[in-house]
Amino acid sequence: MVHLSWLTLFALVFAGAAALILIVYLVRRPPLVGATKLWLLLGLGVFPITAALAGNIEGFEATKQRKLCNSCHVMTEHVADSNDVNSRSLASRHSRNNLFGLENCYMCHRDYGMYGTIATKIGGLKHVYMYYLHYLDVPLEEAKKTIHIYHPYPNGGCMQCHSTRLDVWQREAEHRGLLEEVRNDRVACASGGCHGFAHPFTKSKEELSNASVIWRGEKSRPRPASSAVHEGADR
Amino acid sequence: MRSRQYDRWLRTACVVALVALGLIVWSLVDSRAIAVVVAMSVGQALGTLSLALYLVVVVADLRRHRISEPLAPSEPPPAPTTSPEQRAASRG
Numbered sequence: 001m002v003h004l005s006w007l008t009l010f011a012l013v014f015a016g017a018a019a020l021i022l023i024v025y026l027v028r029r030p031p032l033v034g035a036t037k038l039w040l041l042l043g044l045g046v047f048p049i050t051a052a053l054a055g056n057i058e059g060f061e062a063t064k065q066r067k068l069c070n071s072c073h074v075m076t077e078h079v080a081d082s083n084d085v086n087s088r089s090l091a092s093r094h095s096r097n098n099l100f101g102l103e104n105c106y107m108c109h110r111d112y113g114m115y116g117t118i119a120t121k122i123g124g125l126k127h128v129y130m131y132y133l134h135y136l137d138v139p140l141e142e143a144k145k146t147i148h149i150y151h152p153y154p155n156g157g158c159m160q161c162h163s164t165r166l167d168v169w170q171r172e173a174e175h176r177g178l179l180e181e182v183r184n185d186r187v188a189c190a191s192g193g194c195h196g197f198a199h200p201f202t203k204s205k206e207e208l209s210n211a212s213v214i215w216r217g218e219k220s221r222p223r224p225a226s227s228a229v230h231e232g233a234d235r
Numbered sequence: 236m237r238s239r240q241y242d243r244w245l246r247t248a249c250v251v252a253l254v255a256l257g258l259i260v261w262s263l264v265d266s267r268a269i270a271v272v273v274a275m276s277v278g279q280a281l282g283t284l285s286l287a288l289y290l291v292v293v294v295a296d297l298r299r300h301r302i303s304e305p306l307a308p309s310e311p312p313p314a315p316t317t318s319p320e321q322r323a324a325s326r327g
Contacts, residue, residue, distance in 0.1 A: 008263050015256045015263075022249040022256075032241055037293055040245065044252050044289040048259075048282050055259045059271045062262075071267035128268050 011054035018047035063124055064106040066095070072131045074143035078105070078199055090190055090198040099161070108157055108198070109149070123150075144202050153198065155182055158189045241292045248292075252285035 004012075021043030030036050062068055070079040081087050082095040082104055095104040111119040135143060162169060164183060170176055174194075181187040190198045192210060197203055255278045262274030 004263075011263055012260065015260050019253060019256050022253055026246060026249050029242065029246075032238065032245070032292075032296060037296075040249075040289055044248055045286050048252055048256060048286070051256065051259055052279055052282055055263055056275060059262055059275050062266055062271055063268070065266065067266055068268055068271070071269075124268075125272060128272050132269065 005058065007054050007058050011051045011058065014047045014054070015051040018043050018051065021047070060121075063121065064103045066102050066105050069105045072127075072135070073140060074131065074135050074138065074147060077140060077144065077201060081199065081201060088196070089200050090196055108153075112156060112160060145204075147202075152188065153190055155185050155187075155189050159183075162189075241296060244288050244292050248285040248288035251281050251288070255279070255282035255285060 021039055025036070025040060025043065066079055066082060069075045078091065081089055081092050084092055085096065087093075091104065091108070094100045094108065095102075097104075100107045106120070109120075110116055111123070113119075135147070138146070164170070164175070164179065170179070175182070178187055182189065187194070189195055192208065197208075200208060258274045258278030258281070262270045262278070
């Protein structure tokens with residue numbers, strides 16, 4: 001059964017009222033007197049705008065949901081992993097956290113900052129464009145190997161929650177030793193040698209067997225910050 | 236613009252608005268990305284177009300009525316304000 005929120009019902013009622021006015025006008029074709037203009041103002045202006053505003057809010061909320069990501073077949077394995085209560089992947093473990101819940105894809109892959117929401121939505125539009133023009137017929141196995149995020153996943157996403165400043169975090173010797181590298185994004189939290197890959201099923205056997213820390217630019221050995229480049233991180 | 240044209244434009248606006256409303260309703264009941272994206276782009280563009288058509292017709296109709304209204308008759312010139320004595324004096 002489809003669950004409709006009160007905002008969806010609100011939008012549906014206004015859309016229905018507008019449609020009723022418009023259909024009556026089309027069928028009866030009354031003369032353009034003051035009352036007709038007023039009814040058409042409701043049917044073409046007030047009611048559709050109200051329905052669109054409510055629909056926009058619902059739309060923005062819908063774009064955060066995991067099931068929206070699942071509507072593209074290339075993401076079904078990612079979503080299945082998130083839904084799997086026995087999975088040990090980073091993505092799945094976070095989906096079992098109430099803070100992430102059914103919005104876990106969005107919570108990790110959103111852009112943070114002042115214009116984060118807008119940037120995320122623009123990126124999402126690009127995903128839809130890419131999917132319908134390039135990936136609609138691509139088999140899942142091939143898509144898993146060819147689809148990558150645009151940039152390596154930044155530690156800033158992890159640090160929205162795991163600030164790296166609390167005692168409980170700094171108690172770990174590895175954290176203390178890599179504190180500056182983590183904060184400056186020179187070493188990836190989501191790597192085989194640290195906390196594991198967020199989506200390990202997208203990795204090759206070689207990548208999974210090489211359970212070392214991923215240094216941005218060169219594996220297994222830190223580089224000076226000035227020469228650090230983003231590559232080799234989690235997809 | 237004539238009343239037949241008004242009617243055609245308004246009917247077009249109604250049909251376009253019905254399509255836009257259909258797209259909005261589609262996005263509300265279908266959670267796929269394509270439905271949300273189409274409703275929030277094409278749907279809203281069509282809705283704006285229909286409202287613009289309506290406003291053009293209403294403004295044109297109001298202007299037409301203003302032009303075709305008969306002009307109010309001009310008022311008679313004001314009566315002379317001179318008193319009878321002044322008029323007698325002026326007659327000599």
